[in-house]
Amino acid sequence: MAQSSRNYTSKDLKILFGLSAMRCANPDCRCVCYVDENDKDKGVVIGKVAHIVASSDNGPRSDPNFPKEYRDKYENLILLCGNCHDIIDGQDSTYDISTLQKWKADHIKWIHDRLSEGATEITFSELDVISKYLTNDDLQPNSEFIIITPQEKIQKNNLTEKTTSLLRHGLISYKKVDDYISNISKIDPNFPRALKAGFVSKYNELLKDGYIGDDLFFELHNFSCGNSNNFRIMAAGLTVLTYLFMICEIFEI
Numbered sequence: 592m593a594q595s596s597r598n599y600t601s602k603d604l605k606i607l608f609g610l611s612a613m614r615c616a617n618p619d620c621r622c623v624c625y626v627d628e629n630d631k632d633k634g635v636v637i638g639k640v641a642h643i644v645a646s647s648d649n650g651p652r653s654d655p656n657f658p659k660e661y662r663d664k665y666e667n668l669i670l671l672c673g674n675c676h677d678i679i680d681g682q683d684s685t686y687d688i689s690t691l692q693k694w695k696a697d698h699i700k701w702i703h704d705r706l707s708e709g710a711t712e713i714t715f716s717e718l719d720v721i722s723k724y725l726t727n728d729d730l731q732p733n734s735e736f737i738i739i740t741p742q743e744k745i746q747k748n749n750l751t752e753k754t755t756s757l758l759r760h761g762l763i764s765y766k767k768v769d770d771y772i773s774n775i776s777k778i779d780p781n782f783p784r785a786l787k788a789g790f791v792s793k794y795n796e797l798l799k800d801g802y803i804g805d806d807l808f809f810e811l812h813n814f815s816c817g818n819s820n821n822f823r824i825m826a827a828g829l830t831v832l833t834y835l836f837m838i839c840e841i842f843e844i
Contacts, residue, residue: 603665606806607640609813611670612705613820616698617679619633622672623820639676641669643691651683652691669695703760709826710763718771721815721827741837744769749844754808760826761833768834790815790835794842813843 611827614621615638645653646662661667669691671679706770715728745755775782793814816828835841 598663599640599668600663602802602806603668604640605813606665607668607670608638608739609809609818610699610702611638612825613638613818614670614698614702615672616669616694617671617675617698618694618701619642620672620675621698621701625674625820626762634688637673638670639673640764641671641679641691643667643669643688643695644742651680651761652686652688654688660665669831677817679682689705703756705822706757706760706826706829707763708759709822710830711766712823713827713830715767715771715774718768718827721824721831741786744836744842748807749804750808751805754805754806757808757812757829758833761829764826764830765834765837768830772834787833787835787841788839807842 604648608624611624613625614623624636624637626637628634642650643652644657644662644667648655657667671812679691726800741758745758772783772786794807794811796813797810802810811832812825812829814828815832816825819825819828832841
Protein backbone atom coordinates (compact mmCIF):
# COMPACT_ATOMS: atom_id res chain seq x y z
CA MET A 592 0.00 0.00 0.00
CA ALA A 593 1.48 3.33 -1.03
CA GLN A 594 2.04 5.87 1.74
CA SER A 595 2.23 9.62 1.51
CA SER A 596 4.80 11.55 3.49
CA ARG A 597 3.41 12.86 6.74
CA ASN A 598 3.55 16.58 7.33
CA TYR A 599 2.37 17.05 10.91
CA THR A 600 3.20 20.33 12.58
CA SER A 601 4.41 20.35 16.15
CA LYS A 602 1.43 22.54 16.99
CA ASP A 603 -1.14 20.07 15.62
CA LEU A 604 0.47 17.15 17.44
CA LYS A 605 0.58 19.04 20.75
CA ILE A 606 -3.09 19.97 20.39
CA LEU A 607 -4.05 16.40 19.48
CA PHE A 608 -2.27 14.84 22.45
CA GLY A 609 -3.38 17.61 24.81
CA LEU A 610 -7.07 17.64 23.90
CA SER A 611 -7.11 13.84 23.90
CA ALA A 612 -5.75 13.87 27.49
CA MET A 613 -3.09 11.45 26.22
CA ARG A 614 -5.76 8.75 25.95
CA CYS A 615 -6.94 6.47 23.17
CA ALA A 616 -10.12 7.85 21.57
CA ASN A 617 -11.68 4.40 21.07
CA PRO A 618 -14.62 4.51 23.51
CA ASP A 619 -14.09 0.83 24.33
CA CYS A 620 -10.45 1.44 25.24
CA ARG A 621 -9.45 4.96 26.38
CA CYS A 622 -6.19 3.67 27.83
CA VAL A 623 -3.46 6.16 28.70
CA CYS A 624 -1.07 6.31 25.76
CA TYR A 625 2.00 6.85 27.91
CA VAL A 626 4.10 4.63 30.15
CA ASP A 627 5.77 6.53 32.98
CA GLU A 628 9.51 6.59 33.40
CA ASN A 629 11.10 4.41 36.07
CA ASP A 630 14.49 4.19 37.74
CA LYS A 631 15.87 2.31 34.72
CA ASP A 632 14.18 3.80 31.66
CA LYS A 633 12.60 6.99 30.39
CA GLY A 634 8.87 7.33 29.70
CA VAL A 635 7.45 5.92 26.48
CA VAL A 636 4.65 7.30 24.29
CA ILE A 637 2.57 4.34 23.10
CA GLY A 638 -0.07 6.37 21.28
CA LYS A 639 -0.26 6.50 17.51
CA VAL A 640 -1.60 9.28 15.31
CA ALA A 641 -4.29 8.00 12.95
CA HIS A 642 -5.93 9.73 10.03
CA ILE A 643 -9.70 9.96 9.84
CA VAL A 644 -9.49 10.48 6.08
CA ALA A 645 -6.40 8.75 4.75
CA SER A 646 -3.23 10.74 4.26
CA SER A 647 -2.63 9.00 0.92
CA ASP A 648 -5.07 8.60 -1.96
CA ASN A 649 -5.22 4.83 -1.50
CA GLY A 650 -4.79 4.43 2.24
CA PRO A 651 -7.44 3.33 4.79
CA ARG A 652 -10.55 5.54 4.49
CA SER A 653 -9.10 7.30 1.46
CA ASP A 654 -10.89 10.12 -0.33
CA PRO A 655 -8.94 11.53 -3.31
CA ASN A 656 -11.20 14.60 -3.25
CA PHE A 657 -10.24 15.52 0.31
CA PRO A 658 -7.76 18.43 0.06
CA LYS A 659 -4.20 17.29 0.65
CA GLU A 660 -3.34 20.41 2.64
CA TYR A 661 -5.85 19.37 5.34
CA ARG A 662 -4.98 15.70 5.61
CA ASP A 663 -2.30 16.09 8.28
CA LYS A 664 -4.07 18.80 10.27
CA TYR A 665 -5.49 18.35 13.77
CA GLU A 666 -9.09 18.23 12.52
CA ASN A 667 -8.31 15.08 10.51
CA LEU A 668 -6.27 13.33 13.19
CA ILE A 669 -7.28 11.07 16.05
CA LEU A 670 -5.12 9.66 18.85
CA LEU A 671 -5.27 5.91 19.43
CA CYS A 672 -3.22 3.32 21.24
CA GLY A 673 -1.12 1.03 19.05
CA ASN A 674 -3.61 -1.85 19.09
CA CYS A 675 -6.64 0.28 18.19
CA HIS A 676 -4.67 2.11 15.49
CA ASP A 677 -3.77 -1.12 13.75
CA ILE A 678 -7.31 -2.47 14.03
CA ILE A 679 -9.03 0.59 12.56
CA ASP A 680 -6.58 0.76 9.64
CA GLY A 681 -6.81 -2.98 9.05
CA GLN A 682 -10.63 -2.94 9.16
CA ASP A 683 -11.34 0.39 7.52
CA SER A 684 -14.77 -0.68 6.25
CA THR A 685 -15.89 -1.30 9.83
CA TYR A 686 -14.13 1.78 11.17
CA ASP A 687 -15.12 4.30 8.53
CA ILE A 688 -14.78 8.08 8.46
CA SER A 689 -18.06 8.81 10.23
CA THR A 690 -17.24 6.32 12.99
CA LEU A 691 -13.88 7.93 13.72
CA GLN A 692 -15.35 11.42 13.58
CA LYS A 693 -17.91 10.36 16.19
CA TRP A 694 -15.21 8.75 18.32
CA LYS A 695 -13.22 11.97 18.33
CA ALA A 696 -16.19 14.21 19.16
CA ASP A 697 -17.40 11.82 21.89
CA HIS A 698 -13.88 11.58 23.32
CA ILE A 699 -13.62 15.37 23.70
CA LYS A 700 -17.01 15.42 25.42
CA TRP A 701 -15.98 12.56 27.69
CA ILE A 702 -12.84 14.46 28.70
CA HIS A 703 -14.83 17.62 29.40
CA ASP A 704 -17.23 15.62 31.56
CA ARG A 705 -14.28 14.19 33.52
CA LEU A 706 -12.89 17.71 33.96
CA SER A 707 -16.22 18.87 35.36
CA GLU A 708 -16.22 15.97 37.81
CA GLY A 709 -12.59 16.65 38.68
CA ALA A 710 -13.28 20.33 39.27
CA THR A 711 -15.85 19.53 41.95
CA GLU A 712 -13.30 17.30 43.70
CA ILE A 713 -10.37 19.73 43.66
CA THR A 714 -8.75 20.26 47.04
CA PHE A 715 -5.87 22.45 48.18
CA SER A 716 -3.68 19.39 47.62
CA GLU A 717 -4.17 19.49 43.84
CA LEU A 718 -3.81 23.27 43.78
CA ASP A 719 -0.58 22.97 45.72
CA VAL A 720 0.81 20.58 43.09
CA ILE A 721 -0.12 23.01 40.33
CA SER A 722 1.17 26.15 42.07
CA LYS A 723 4.56 24.61 42.86
CA TYR A 724 4.94 23.67 39.22
CA LEU A 725 3.87 27.07 37.90
CA THR A 726 5.48 29.61 40.21
CA ASN A 727 8.74 31.16 39.17
CA ASP A 728 10.34 33.49 41.68
CA ASP A 729 12.75 34.89 39.09
CA LEU A 730 9.95 36.57 37.14
CA GLN A 731 8.41 39.66 38.64
CA PRO A 732 5.84 41.45 36.46
CA ASN A 733 5.21 45.06 37.41
CA SER A 734 1.46 45.21 36.91
CA GLU A 735 -1.07 44.11 39.51
CA PHE A 736 -4.02 41.80 38.94
CA ILE A 737 -6.92 43.57 37.24
CA ILE A 738 -10.51 42.58 36.71
CA ILE A 739 -11.63 42.11 33.09
CA THR A 740 -14.90 41.28 31.39
CA PRO A 741 -14.59 37.62 30.26
CA GLN A 742 -16.87 37.93 27.23
CA GLU A 743 -14.98 40.96 25.95
CA LYS A 744 -11.71 39.08 26.29
CA ILE A 745 -13.14 36.00 24.57
CA GLN A 746 -14.32 38.05 21.59
CA LYS A 747 -11.12 40.07 21.25
CA ASN A 748 -9.02 36.90 21.15
CA ASN A 749 -11.34 35.06 18.74
CA LEU A 750 -11.90 32.20 21.17
CA THR A 751 -14.55 29.70 20.09
CA GLU A 752 -16.97 27.44 21.91
CA LYS A 753 -14.15 24.90 22.29
CA THR A 754 -12.41 27.28 24.70
CA THR A 755 -15.47 28.84 26.32
CA SER A 756 -16.71 25.37 27.28
CA LEU A 757 -13.40 24.75 29.05
CA LEU A 758 -13.71 28.11 30.79
CA ARG A 759 -17.13 27.08 32.08
CA HIS A 760 -15.58 23.94 33.56
CA GLY A 761 -12.81 26.04 35.09
CA LEU A 762 -15.30 28.36 36.74
CA ILE A 763 -16.80 25.51 38.78
CA SER A 764 -14.06 25.78 41.42
CA TYR A 765 -13.02 29.39 40.83
CA LYS A 766 -13.67 30.27 44.49
CA LYS A 767 -11.33 27.51 45.67
CA VAL A 768 -8.46 29.07 43.73
CA ASP A 769 -9.32 32.51 45.09
CA ASP A 770 -9.32 31.16 48.66
CA TYR A 771 -6.13 29.19 48.07
CA ILE A 772 -4.22 32.18 46.71
CA SER A 773 -5.51 34.37 49.52
CA ASN A 774 -4.34 31.88 52.16
CA ILE A 775 -0.90 31.35 50.61
CA SER A 776 -0.45 35.12 50.22
CA LYS A 777 -0.67 35.53 53.98
CA ILE A 778 2.49 33.44 54.25
CA ASP A 779 4.17 34.51 51.00
CA PRO A 780 2.98 37.94 49.76
CA ASN A 781 4.90 37.41 46.50
CA PHE A 782 3.00 34.24 45.61
CA PRO A 783 0.26 35.79 43.38
CA ARG A 784 2.85 37.70 41.34
CA ALA A 785 5.05 34.63 40.93
CA LEU A 786 2.06 32.51 39.86
CA LYS A 787 1.06 35.09 37.28
CA ALA A 788 4.65 35.44 36.08
CA GLY A 789 4.89 31.75 35.21
CA PHE A 790 1.81 32.00 32.99
CA VAL A 791 2.82 35.30 31.40
CA SER A 792 6.24 33.89 30.51
CA LYS A 793 4.71 30.80 28.88
CA TYR A 794 2.05 32.94 27.18
CA ASN A 795 4.69 35.14 25.57
CA GLU A 796 6.72 32.09 24.52
CA LEU A 797 3.68 30.58 22.81
CA LEU A 798 2.87 33.85 21.06
CA LYS A 799 6.38 33.90 19.59
CA ASP A 800 5.84 30.33 18.38
CA GLY A 801 2.70 31.42 16.50
CA TYR A 802 -0.02 30.15 18.82
CA ILE A 803 -3.21 32.21 18.86
CA GLY A 804 -6.85 31.85 19.93
CA ASP A 805 -8.04 28.39 20.93
CA ASP A 806 -4.67 26.79 20.19
CA LEU A 807 -2.98 29.20 22.59
CA PHE A 808 -5.49 28.45 25.34
CA PHE A 809 -5.14 24.68 24.85
CA GLU A 810 -1.36 24.91 25.13
CA LEU A 811 -1.62 27.04 28.26
CA HIS A 812 -3.89 24.38 29.76
CA ASN A 813 -1.34 21.68 28.98
CA PHE A 814 1.29 23.88 30.61
CA SER A 815 -0.91 24.62 33.62
CA CYS A 816 -1.24 20.95 34.54
CA GLY A 817 2.25 19.85 33.54
CA ASN A 818 0.80 17.80 30.66
CA SER A 819 -0.73 15.48 33.26
CA ASN A 820 -3.42 12.96 32.26
CA ASN A 821 -4.76 12.81 35.83
CA PHE A 822 -8.18 14.42 35.57
CA ARG A 823 -8.07 16.05 39.01
CA ILE A 824 -4.70 17.64 38.20
CA MET A 825 -5.99 18.63 34.75
CA ALA A 826 -9.07 20.18 36.37
CA ALA A 827 -6.91 22.02 38.92
CA GLY A 828 -4.69 23.40 36.16
CA LEU A 829 -7.73 24.48 34.16
CA THR A 830 -9.23 26.19 37.20
CA VAL A 831 -6.02 28.14 37.88
CA LEU A 832 -5.80 29.11 34.20
CA THR A 833 -9.44 30.24 34.22
CA TYR A 834 -8.83 32.29 37.36
CA LEU A 835 -5.84 34.06 35.80
CA PHE A 836 -7.68 34.49 32.50
CA MET A 837 -10.36 36.43 34.31
CA ILE A 838 -8.27 38.60 36.61
CA CYS A 839 -4.94 39.32 34.95
CA GLU A 840 -3.22 40.01 31.66
CA ILE A 841 -3.18 36.57 30.04
CA PHE A 842 -4.59 37.09 26.54
CA GLU A 843 -5.27 40.54 25.11
CA ILE A 844 -7.75 42.82 26.82
